[in-house]
Amino acid sequence: MTPHTVLLTGAAGQVGSALRDGLRGRFPVLRLTDNRNLGEAQAGEEIVPADLTNFDEVRDAMEGVGAVIHLGGIADEHTYERIRDVNFDGTYHVLEAARQLGVRRVAFASSIHAVGFYPRSEKIGPDVPVRPDTYYGVSKVFGEALGRMYFERYGVEFVGVRICSFQPRPKDARHLSTWLSPRDAVQLFERAVTTPDVGFLTVAGISGNTRRWMTPDGWDVLGYVPQDDAEAYAAEVEHLHGDPQDITEQRQGGIFVDPTYTGLAGKEN
Protein backbone atom coordinates (compact mmCIF):
# COMPACT_ATOMS: atom_id res chain seq x y z
CA MET A 1 0.00 0.00 0.00
CA THR A 2 1.41 3.38 -0.96
CA PRO A 3 -0.67 6.15 0.53
CA HIS A 4 -1.11 9.17 -1.73
CA THR A 5 -0.53 11.65 1.08
CA VAL A 6 1.55 10.96 4.19
CA LEU A 7 1.57 13.44 7.07
CA LEU A 8 4.76 13.89 9.10
CA THR A 9 4.21 15.53 12.51
CA GLY A 10 7.23 17.01 14.27
CA ALA A 11 8.68 17.58 10.80
CA ALA A 12 10.95 20.42 11.98
CA GLY A 13 12.70 18.20 14.53
CA GLN A 14 15.79 16.02 14.33
CA VAL A 15 14.09 12.82 13.21
CA GLY A 16 11.52 14.79 11.23
CA SER A 17 14.14 16.63 9.20
CA ALA A 18 15.84 13.36 8.29
CA LEU A 19 12.54 11.75 7.30
CA ARG A 20 11.56 14.88 5.37
CA ASP A 21 14.73 14.55 3.28
CA GLY A 22 14.52 10.76 2.97
CA LEU A 23 10.82 10.42 2.21
CA ARG A 24 10.37 13.38 -0.14
CA GLY A 25 9.29 11.96 -3.50
CA ARG A 26 8.42 8.53 -2.07
CA PHE A 27 4.74 9.47 -1.95
CA PRO A 28 2.84 11.79 -4.29
CA VAL A 29 2.49 14.20 -1.36
CA LEU A 30 4.51 14.43 1.84
CA ARG A 31 2.64 16.82 4.11
CA LEU A 32 4.65 18.40 6.91
CA THR A 33 3.39 19.81 10.16
CA ASP A 34 4.95 21.35 13.26
CA ASN A 35 4.48 24.42 15.44
CA ARG A 36 7.98 25.54 14.45
CA ASN A 37 9.08 27.03 11.15
CA LEU A 38 9.33 24.45 8.36
CA GLY A 39 10.74 26.81 5.72
CA GLU A 40 9.55 26.64 2.11
CA ALA A 41 7.65 23.66 0.75
CA GLN A 42 9.76 21.81 -1.80
CA ALA A 43 8.46 19.78 -4.75
CA GLY A 44 6.22 17.00 -3.49
CA GLU A 45 5.70 18.69 -0.12
CA GLU A 46 2.83 20.52 1.54
CA ILE A 47 3.19 22.50 4.76
CA VAL A 48 0.28 22.75 7.19
CA PRO A 49 1.29 24.29 10.53
CA ALA A 50 -0.54 22.92 13.58
CA ASP A 51 -0.16 22.87 17.32
CA LEU A 52 -0.60 19.33 18.60
CA THR A 53 -2.41 20.64 21.68
CA ASN A 54 -5.20 22.00 19.44
CA PHE A 55 -7.53 19.28 18.11
CA ASP A 56 -9.04 21.39 15.33
CA GLU A 57 -5.62 22.30 13.95
CA VAL A 58 -4.49 18.66 14.05
CA ARG A 59 -7.70 17.54 12.34
CA ASP A 60 -7.25 20.15 9.60
CA ALA A 61 -3.68 18.98 8.99
CA MET A 62 -4.94 15.41 8.67
CA GLU A 63 -7.69 16.06 6.08
CA GLY A 64 -7.17 13.79 3.09
CA VAL A 65 -4.12 11.88 4.33
CA GLY A 66 -3.72 8.10 3.99
CA ALA A 67 -1.19 7.63 6.79
CA VAL A 68 0.52 9.63 9.52
CA ILE A 69 4.04 9.39 10.89
CA HIS A 70 3.59 10.92 14.33
CA LEU A 71 6.91 12.25 15.64
CA GLY A 72 5.76 15.55 17.12
CA GLY A 73 5.94 16.21 20.81
CA ILE A 74 8.34 16.71 23.69
CA ALA A 75 11.28 14.38 23.11
CA ASP A 76 12.70 14.48 26.64
CA GLU A 77 11.58 14.44 30.26
CA HIS A 78 9.57 17.49 31.33
CA THR A 79 6.98 18.36 33.97
CA TYR A 80 3.98 16.04 34.15
CA GLU A 81 1.73 18.87 32.98
CA ARG A 82 3.73 19.64 29.83
CA ILE A 83 4.05 15.95 28.96
CA ARG A 84 0.28 15.57 29.45
CA ASP A 85 -0.61 18.60 27.32
CA VAL A 86 1.71 17.87 24.39
CA ASN A 87 2.44 14.13 24.36
CA PHE A 88 -0.67 12.57 25.87
CA ASP A 89 -3.16 15.02 24.34
CA GLY A 90 -1.23 15.41 21.08
CA THR A 91 -1.22 11.67 20.43
CA TYR A 92 -4.92 11.47 21.34
CA HIS A 93 -5.64 14.27 18.86
CA VAL A 94 -3.79 12.43 16.08
CA LEU A 95 -5.56 9.12 16.72
CA GLU A 96 -8.99 10.65 17.23
CA ALA A 97 -8.64 12.70 14.03
CA ALA A 98 -7.54 9.50 12.25
CA ARG A 99 -10.72 7.79 13.40
CA GLN A 100 -12.95 10.69 12.41
CA LEU A 101 -11.33 11.11 8.99
CA GLY A 102 -10.86 7.42 8.14
CA VAL A 103 -7.04 7.57 8.09
CA ARG A 104 -5.89 3.97 7.77
CA ARG A 105 -2.50 3.92 9.49
CA VAL A 106 -0.55 5.75 12.19
CA ALA A 107 3.16 5.10 12.75
CA PHE A 108 4.16 6.40 16.19
CA ALA A 109 7.59 7.43 17.44
CA SER A 110 7.64 5.53 20.71
CA SER A 111 10.83 5.28 22.74
CA ILE A 112 13.25 3.07 24.62
CA HIS A 113 12.07 5.06 27.65
CA ALA A 114 8.81 3.05 27.65
CA VAL A 115 11.01 0.20 28.91
CA GLY A 116 14.00 2.16 30.24
CA PHE A 117 14.26 0.38 33.59
CA TYR A 118 15.15 -2.98 32.01
CA PRO A 119 18.72 -3.98 32.79
CA ARG A 120 21.18 -3.85 29.93
CA SER A 121 21.98 -7.50 30.65
CA GLU A 122 18.50 -8.48 29.39
CA LYS A 123 17.57 -8.65 25.72
CA ILE A 124 13.94 -7.55 25.52
CA GLY A 125 11.24 -8.00 22.91
CA PRO A 126 8.38 -5.61 22.17
CA ASP A 127 5.94 -7.63 24.31
CA VAL A 128 7.67 -7.42 27.71
CA PRO A 129 5.77 -5.58 30.46
CA VAL A 130 6.46 -1.87 30.21
CA ARG A 131 8.94 -0.27 32.64
CA PRO A 132 8.85 3.46 31.81
CA ASP A 133 11.62 5.54 33.37
CA THR A 134 10.04 9.05 33.24
CA TYR A 135 6.73 10.87 32.61
CA TYR A 136 8.08 11.08 29.06
CA GLY A 137 8.39 7.27 28.96
CA VAL A 138 4.88 6.95 30.36
CA SER A 139 3.62 9.15 27.50
CA LYS A 140 5.06 6.60 25.05
CA VAL A 141 3.37 3.73 26.92
CA PHE A 142 0.14 5.75 26.73
CA GLY A 143 0.60 6.32 23.00
CA GLU A 144 1.11 2.61 22.38
CA ALA A 145 -1.92 1.69 24.53
CA LEU A 146 -4.10 4.30 22.84
CA GLY A 147 -2.94 2.95 19.47
CA ARG A 148 -3.95 -0.54 20.51
CA MET A 149 -7.39 0.67 21.54
CA TYR A 150 -7.91 2.65 18.32
CA PHE A 151 -6.93 -0.43 16.32
CA GLU A 152 -9.05 -2.96 18.19
CA ARG A 153 -12.05 -0.68 18.57
CA TYR A 154 -11.96 1.36 15.37
CA GLY A 155 -9.58 -0.43 12.98
CA VAL A 156 -6.97 2.35 12.74
CA GLU A 157 -3.75 0.39 12.07
CA PHE A 158 -0.82 1.32 14.31
CA VAL A 159 2.92 0.71 14.27
CA GLY A 160 4.80 1.79 17.39
CA VAL A 161 8.51 2.21 16.72
CA ARG A 162 10.50 2.26 19.98
CA ILE A 163 13.26 4.54 18.79
CA CYS A 164 16.34 4.14 20.96
CA SER A 165 18.95 6.77 19.95
CA PHE A 166 18.53 8.56 16.64
CA GLN A 167 21.89 10.16 15.86
CA PRO A 168 23.96 10.95 12.75
CA ARG A 169 26.56 8.61 14.28
CA PRO A 170 27.10 6.92 17.68
CA LYS A 171 28.50 9.38 20.24
CA ASP A 172 29.08 7.14 23.30
CA ALA A 173 29.30 3.49 24.38
CA ARG A 174 25.53 3.23 25.02
CA HIS A 175 24.87 4.13 21.41
CA LEU A 176 26.70 0.95 20.34
CA SER A 177 23.50 -0.78 21.51
CA THR A 178 20.87 1.93 20.93
CA TRP A 179 21.84 3.72 17.69
CA LEU A 180 19.27 4.27 14.93
CA SER A 181 20.97 5.72 11.87
CA PRO A 182 19.20 8.27 9.68
CA ARG A 183 19.00 5.95 6.67
CA ASP A 184 17.66 3.07 8.77
CA ALA A 185 15.09 5.44 10.31
CA VAL A 186 13.91 6.40 6.83
CA GLN A 187 13.56 2.75 5.79
CA LEU A 188 11.81 1.75 9.02
CA PHE A 189 9.23 4.55 9.00
CA GLU A 190 8.59 4.20 5.27
CA ARG A 191 7.82 0.52 5.78
CA ALA A 192 5.72 1.33 8.83
CA VAL A 193 3.30 3.26 6.59
CA THR A 194 3.50 1.16 3.41
CA THR A 195 3.46 -2.49 4.55
CA PRO A 196 -0.11 -3.75 4.08
CA ASP A 197 -2.24 -5.27 6.84
CA VAL A 198 0.03 -4.89 9.85
CA GLY A 199 -2.85 -4.37 12.26
CA PHE A 200 -1.12 -3.41 15.51
CA LEU A 201 2.63 -3.83 15.86
CA THR A 202 5.40 -2.62 18.16
CA VAL A 203 9.05 -2.88 17.06
CA ALA A 204 12.49 -1.78 18.20
CA GLY A 205 13.73 1.37 16.45
CA ILE A 206 17.42 0.60 16.11
CA SER A 207 19.99 -0.17 13.45
CA GLY A 208 21.39 -3.69 13.09
CA ASN A 209 23.64 -3.17 16.10
CA THR A 210 25.71 -6.18 17.14
CA ARG A 211 25.34 -5.10 20.80
CA ARG A 212 21.59 -4.38 20.72
CA TRP A 213 19.46 -4.90 23.86
CA MET A 214 16.24 -5.29 21.91
CA THR A 215 15.18 -8.20 19.73
CA PRO A 216 14.29 -7.72 16.04
CA ASP A 217 10.77 -9.13 16.53
CA GLY A 218 8.41 -7.60 13.99
CA TRP A 219 11.10 -6.33 11.62
CA ASP A 220 10.30 -9.27 9.34
CA VAL A 221 6.63 -8.25 9.22
CA LEU A 222 7.71 -4.84 7.93
CA GLY A 223 10.52 -6.20 5.76
CA TYR A 224 12.90 -3.85 7.59
CA VAL A 225 16.52 -4.82 6.94
CA PRO A 226 18.87 -2.37 8.66
CA GLN A 227 21.86 -1.18 6.67
CA ASP A 228 23.94 0.08 9.59
CA ASP A 229 25.60 -1.43 12.68
CA ALA A 230 27.02 0.86 15.38
CA GLU A 231 29.85 -1.64 15.82
CA ALA A 232 31.68 0.13 12.99
CA TYR A 233 32.21 3.01 15.48
CA ALA A 234 33.20 0.86 18.49
CA ALA A 235 36.86 1.89 18.57
CA GLU A 236 35.85 5.57 18.57
CA VAL A 237 33.24 5.49 21.35
CA GLU A 238 33.42 2.37 23.55
CA HIS A 239 35.53 4.13 26.18
CA LEU A 240 32.90 6.89 26.48
CA HIS A 241 30.80 5.75 29.43
CA GLY A 242 30.21 6.56 33.10
CA ASP A 243 30.79 4.56 36.28
CA PRO A 244 29.65 0.96 35.61
CA GLN A 245 28.30 0.81 39.19
CA ASP A 246 25.91 3.68 38.51
CA ILE A 247 22.29 2.74 37.79
CA THR A 248 22.36 4.95 34.69
CA GLU A 249 25.01 2.62 33.23
CA GLN A 250 23.14 -0.54 34.21
CA ARG A 251 19.70 0.20 32.80
CA GLN A 252 18.72 0.65 29.17
CA GLY A 253 17.26 4.13 29.70
CA GLY A 254 20.64 5.61 30.69
CA ILE A 255 20.49 9.05 32.30
CA PHE A 256 16.66 9.02 32.23
CA VAL A 257 16.54 6.43 35.06
CA ASP A 258 18.33 8.78 37.47
CA PRO A 259 15.64 10.02 39.92
CA THR A 260 17.13 13.52 39.81
CA TYR A 261 16.93 13.73 35.99
CA THR A 262 14.33 16.34 35.03
CA GLY A 263 15.19 16.87 31.35
CA LEU A 264 13.65 20.05 30.00
CA ALA A 265 11.70 20.92 33.16
CA GLY A 266 12.70 24.42 34.24
CA LYS A 267 14.72 24.93 31.03
CA GLU A 268 11.84 25.68 28.65
CA ASN A 269 8.11 26.04 29.00
Ligand SMILES: NC(=O)C1=CN([C@@H]2O[C@H](COP(=O)(O)OP(=O)(O)OC[C@H]3O[C@@H](n4cnc5c(N)ncnc54)[C@H](O)[C@@H]3O)[C@@H](O)[C@H]2O)C=CC1
Ligand atom coordinates in the same frame (compact mmCIF):
# COMPACT_ATOMS: atom_id res chain seq x y z
N1 LIG B 1 15.85 11.43 18.91
C1 LIG B 1 15.79 10.23 19.51
O1 LIG B 1 16.79 9.55 19.73
C2 LIG B 1 14.46 9.68 19.92
C3 LIG B 1 13.27 10.29 19.57
N2 LIG B 1 12.07 9.69 19.93
C4 LIG B 1 10.82 10.33 19.55
O2 LIG B 1 10.85 10.69 18.19
C5 LIG B 1 10.14 11.91 18.00
C6 LIG B 1 11.04 12.93 17.33
O3 LIG B 1 12.17 13.14 18.16
P1 LIG B 1 13.27 14.26 17.81
O4 LIG B 1 13.18 14.60 16.38
O5 LIG B 1 14.53 13.82 18.39
O6 LIG B 1 12.71 15.46 18.69
P2 LIG B 1 12.68 17.02 18.33
O7 LIG B 1 12.45 17.73 19.62
O8 LIG B 1 13.88 17.40 17.52
O9 LIG B 1 11.39 17.11 17.42
C7 LIG B 1 10.09 17.14 17.96
C8 LIG B 1 9.27 18.10 17.13
O10 LIG B 1 7.96 18.18 17.69
C9 LIG B 1 7.56 19.53 17.60
N3 LIG B 1 6.56 19.86 18.62
C10 LIG B 1 6.76 19.95 19.96
N4 LIG B 1 5.64 20.39 20.55
C11 LIG B 1 4.73 20.59 19.57
C12 LIG B 1 3.39 21.06 19.56
N5 LIG B 1 2.76 21.43 20.69
N6 LIG B 1 2.77 21.16 18.38
C13 LIG B 1 3.40 20.81 17.23
N7 LIG B 1 4.66 20.37 17.17
C14 LIG B 1 5.32 20.26 18.34
C15 LIG B 1 8.82 20.35 17.84
O11 LIG B 1 8.69 21.67 17.34
C16 LIG B 1 9.86 19.53 17.11
O12 LIG B 1 10.06 19.97 15.79
C17 LIG B 1 9.63 12.34 19.38
O13 LIG B 1 8.31 11.89 19.53
C18 LIG B 1 10.56 11.61 20.32
O14 LIG B 1 9.94 11.37 21.56
C19 LIG B 1 12.02 8.54 20.62
C20 LIG B 1 13.18 7.93 21.02
C21 LIG B 1 14.48 8.44 20.70
Ligand SMILES: O=C(O)[C@H]1OC(=O)[C@H](O)[C@@H](O)[C@@H]1O
Ligand atom coordinates in the same frame (compact mmCIF):
# COMPACT_ATOMS: atom_id res chain seq x y z
O1 LIG C 1 17.78 7.61 25.23
C1 LIG C 1 18.09 8.12 24.16
O2 LIG C 1 19.20 7.92 23.64
C2 LIG C 1 17.09 9.03 23.45
O3 LIG C 1 15.78 8.68 23.81
C3 LIG C 1 14.72 9.51 23.61
O4 LIG C 1 13.60 9.05 23.65
C4 LIG C 1 14.93 10.96 23.49
O5 LIG C 1 13.99 11.57 22.63
C5 LIG C 1 16.32 11.32 23.03
O6 LIG C 1 16.53 12.69 23.29
C6 LIG C 1 17.33 10.49 23.78
O7 LIG C 1 18.61 10.85 23.44
